[in-house]
Amino acid sequence: MxxxxxxxxxxxxxxxxxxxxxxxxxxxxxxxxxxxxxxxxxxxxxxxxxxxxxxxxxxxxxxxxxxxxxxxxxxxxxxxxxxxxxxxxxxxxxxxxxxxxxxxxxxxxxxxxxxxxxxxxxxxxxxxxxxxxxxxxxxxxxxxxxxxxxxxxxxxxxxxxxxxxxxxxxxxxxxxxxxxxxxxxxxxxxxxxxxxxxxxxxxRGLMDAQIDFAGPDTDIHSGSFGGAVPNPATVAAELAAALHDADRKVAIPGFYEGIVELTERERELFAALPFDEAQWLRVAKSYGAEGEAGYSTLERIWARPTAEVNGIWGGYTGPGGKTIVPAEAHLKLSFRLVAGQEPEKVREAVREWVATQVPEGIRYELVFPGATRxxxxxxxxxxxxxxxxxxxxxxxxxxxxxxxxxxxxxxxxxxxxxxxxxxxxxxxxxxxxxxxxxxxxxxxxxxxxxxxxxxxxxxxxxxxxx
Structure with a gap:
């Protein structure tokens, strides 16, 4: 032809x-x-x-x-x-x-x-x-x-x-x-x-999750009960903090299973792009780059899976103080997936990991609204x-x-x-x-x-x- x-x-x-x-x-x-x-x-x-x-x-x-x-x-x-x-x-x-x-x-x-x-x-x-x-x-x-x-x-x-x-x-x-x-x-x-x-x-693909934590049946006095019963807001914060290790890798066991790794040729081609990280940070309205150790910024946002805390809330957030152990707390997460990751396998890994993070005395519900491969x-x-x-x-x-x-x-x-x-x-x-x-x-x-x-x-x- x-x-x-x-x-x-x-x-x-x-x-x-x-x-x-x-x-x-x-x-x-x-x-x-x-x-x-x-x-x-x-x-x-x-x-x-x-x-x-x-x-x-x-x-x-x-x-x-x-x-x-x-x-x-x-x-x-x-x-x-x-x-x-x-x-x-x-x-x-x-x-x-x-x-x-x-x-x-x-x-x-x-x-x-x-x-x-x-x-x-x-x-x-x-x-x-x-x-x-x-x-x-x-x-x-x-x-x-x-x-x-x-x-x-x-x-x-x-x-x-x-x-x-x-x-x-x-x-x-x-x-x-x-x-x-x-x-x-x-x-x-x-x-x-x-x-x-x-x-x-x-x-990249996308998978959302929300975790709703429940502790006491109502907000209770932190002087009478604090330090003696689990606090759902503390559990939510601890779980969010445990998402990553010191190298900013996602710490959920099995999360990286099956992913298609970048080839050296792909890394060379990404590096050949005229990328200005300072300008990129200005566009991102941010003041410093960070992420998984061993990867460039472009590699992190294009070819590596991530876990992000989209929102965390619970307890009293009004003016002044309110000395309570809150009855509930909530955590919204999102996971960007890369080639080789199957959403259902990632869901199961997240389920198993969350179960190991939540202490006795805290009830929780984990919901996955949807996923894109x-x-x-x-x-x-x-x-x-x-x-x-x-x-x-x-x-x-x-x-x-x-x-x-x-x-x-x-x-x-x-x-x-x-x-x-x-x-x-x-x-x-x-x-x-x-x-x-x-x-x-x-x-x-x-x-x-x-x-x-x-x-x-x-x-x-x-x-x-x-």
């Missing part, structure tokens, strides 16, 4: 950039805020607009998919070739709340171009990064002379990502047969900086290498690698479909996701289009998922 000629792709993008931005601006004017029940109609209008635009782009199938909540969009464009790999692109069309009164310099739902930046809610997160695939696939067809993509191309664009994706896993399970793919591309992500293109290779694609996976080649052609420079310390619905796609998950995005940290004055860099948006135009031929040649 002949690769897409780069010069033809760039000329096509330049010729059609005006109409592309006009269409994107029309979509950005739809205030599809999934968190606001009053905006449910706008979220539906956004889904219907996108389905119609995908049909206009050339997708023979473009449907609005209902969920128990807000609608998603599914589109499909078969290659027509028996041996073509199948690629599923994920993104979302809902956005965060926004109002001019929040501090925006422009109206958040009136897209505004200033210089080479487009300001609007959803410009980067995630409508801009979804929409670059429409012009990308058209440029791919124009440059290759094909009438259909080089891969069986599918899109799943969610409508509730900004509300925690409460119905997404159920949707993926329900439609697993139609969503079946050899590889999943997540276009709800970013890269390191304007001058350092990167591909993310994985996300981690996902990781090896550096040598052919689909990942195809993505790196496509981005390298667009940016005309070396592409480096990152991971994502947070968690998201990507793991649901990996779990249900059994396909590797890759990340393709062109957003940069200054784009202001979830903040005022969200924007996208127009030059980088064009690079996203260009990358998508090359990607389908690259994936077809690599036989994605092989």
């Amino acid at each position: 002949t690769k897409t000629p780069d010069s033809v792709v760039r000329t096509y993008i330049e010729q059609h950039q005006g109409e592309f931005l006009a269409d994107l601006s029309d979509w950005l004017r739809i205030a599809s805020v999934s968190a606001d029940p009053a905006a449910a109609g706008e979220v539906r209008r956004s889904a219907e607009w996108l389905a119609a635009k995908l049909t206009e782009t050339g997708f023979p199938v473009a449907e609005v998919w209902e969920t128990e909540g807000l609608p998603a969009v599914f589109a499909e464009w078969p290659s027509g070739e028996a041996d073509a790999p199948t690629v599923l692109v994920y993104g979302h069309h809902d956005v965060q709340p926004a109002a001019k009164a929040d501090g925006w310099a422009t109206e958040p739902f009136d897209p505004t171009v200033i210089g080479k930046q487009l300001f609007a809610r959803g410009a980067a997160d995630d409508k801009g990064q979804v929409f670059f695939h429409t012009l990308g696939v058209r440029a791919h067809l124009a440059a290759t002379g094909r009438t259909a993509p080089a891969v069986n191309l599918k899109l799943l664009i969610e409508g509730e990502e900004e509300s925690g994706s409460p119905n997404f896993a159920a949707l993926v399970r329900r439609e697993a047969e139609r969503l079946a793919a050899d590889v999943v591309i997540i276009s709800d992500t970013g890269m390191w900086s304007e001058t350092t293109p990167t591909v993310c290779t994985g996300m 981690p996902c990781l694609t090896p550096l040598d996976h052919p689909a990942l290498q195809a993505t790196v080649r496509a981005m390298g052609r667009a940016f005309e420079q070396e592409v480096l690698f990152t991971r994502e310390g947070g968690s998201g619905p990507a793991a649901d796609l990996q779990d249900v479909l059994g396909a590797p998950v890759l990340f393709l995005g062109i957003s940069v940290p200054s784009d202001g996701w979830h903040s005022v004055n969200e924007k996208v860099e127009l030059d980088l948006l064009a690079k996203g289009v260009e990358t998508a135009a090359y990607l389908w031929s690259e994936l077809a040649e690599s036989r994605a998922g092989a």
